[in-house]
Amino acid sequence: MSFSDATTFVPASTAGVADSFESPVSFKLLYFPIHSNGATSREILSYGQAQWTNLIPKDWDREKTRTPFHVLPVLYIATSLGKELILSEAGVIEQYLSKQWGLLGDNEYEEHLIKVFHSSSASLQNSHASSAVWVAPETRAAGVAAFREGALRTWMESHEKHLMANGNMVTTWAISLADIKTANVIDHLGLQPGGQQLIHLIMRSPALRKVHATVAQSPRIAAWRASQEYLLLSKGTRAFFADPTGMTIKSRV
Numbered sequence: 001m002s003f004s005d006a007t008t009f010v011p012a013s014t015a016g017v018a019d020s021f022e023s024p025v026s027f028k029l030l031y032f033p034i035h036s037n038g039a040t041s042r043e044i045l046s047y048g049q050a051q052w053t054n055l056i057p058k059d060w061d062r063e064k065t066r067t068p069f070h071v072l073p074v075l076y077i078a079t080s081l082g083k084e085l086i087l088s089e090a091g092v093i094e095q096y097l098s099k100q101w102g103l104l105g106d107n108e109y110e111e112h113l114i115k116v117f118h119s120s121s122a123s124l125q126n127s128h129a130s131s132a133v134w135v136a137p138e139t140r141a142a143g144v145a146a147f148r149e150g151a152l153r154t155w156m157e158s159h160e161k162h163l164m165a166n167g168n169m170v171t172t173w174a175i176s177l178a179d180i181k182t183a184n185v186i187d188h189l190g191l192q193p194g195g196q197q198l199i200h201l202i203m204r205s206p207a208l209r210k211v212h213a214t215v216a217q218s219p220r221i222a223a224w225r226a227s228q229e230y231l232l233l234s235k236g237t238r239a240f241f242a243d244p245t246g247m248t249i250k251s252r253v
């Protein structure tokens with residue numbers, strides 16, 4: 001399945017599409033054949049039992065200029081009025097999709113608190129990428145150690161503190177975007193070379209362990225994770241991060 005040209009994607013006027021943006025009919029999520037920055041959107045689409053297609057680039061070098069910022073993910077939204085609207089940027093896509101299925105809490109303040117936790121967990125993944133992934137192979141082990149003792153410990157301690165203060169150790173809004181993102185980042189770290197050591201450390205935190213388990217037990221997310229499509233993405237993620245600087249994502253498609 002192909003995707004539309006989004007070289008420029010912002011309509012001159014949003015007045016005519018605002019309503020239909022709020023009543024999407026189906027979605028296409030374009031991302032590489034790995035979990036990483038596509039994981040949370042795919043899980044939200046599965047949670048929402050959306051009609052959605054998991055699109056993978058066929059020839060990224062040629063296709064990238066047809067995306068808004070020449071990076072993925074990109075979400076294509078088919079609306080009830082027969083229009084196609086396009087969103088870019090992982091965090092924005094995840095927040096838009098979360099709104100469709102009540103994953104942003106019950107009021108404006110809850111919504112912003114959920115976005116705070118979502119942003120903090122997304123930052124942890126970015127911090128891992130800059131210190132332990134996109135580095136020279138000979139400095140990777142030192143980068144992983146610095147990440148584990150620095151950003152990861154700080155994130156764990158602060159999230160544990162907030163989650164414990166919530167009483168039930170999970171965000172009080174049942175399952176939320178924040179929970180899904182946190183669980184996805186934990187799983188992302190686990191798929192890295194030597195990631196089991198990071199998982200071992202994270203699982204020593206009862207609150208984070210509970211968030212991770214709560215998301216895994218959500219029936220529709222569990223069904224997506226049991227699918228062949230998901231298992232292939234896990235395989236692709238492991239293979240890609242085994243040698244991220246040695247081969248481009250494109251050549252693994």
Ligand SMILES: N[C@@H](CCC(=O)N[C@@H](CS)C(=O)NCC(=O)O)C(=O)O
Pocket residue numbers: 036037064070071072073088089090091249
């Ligand atoms: N600011 C963007 C960054 C997206 C990004 O860096 N995507 C990477 C994959 S995770 C990408 O498309 N890389 C391919 C390339 O640069 O050619 C977002 O948050 O979505």
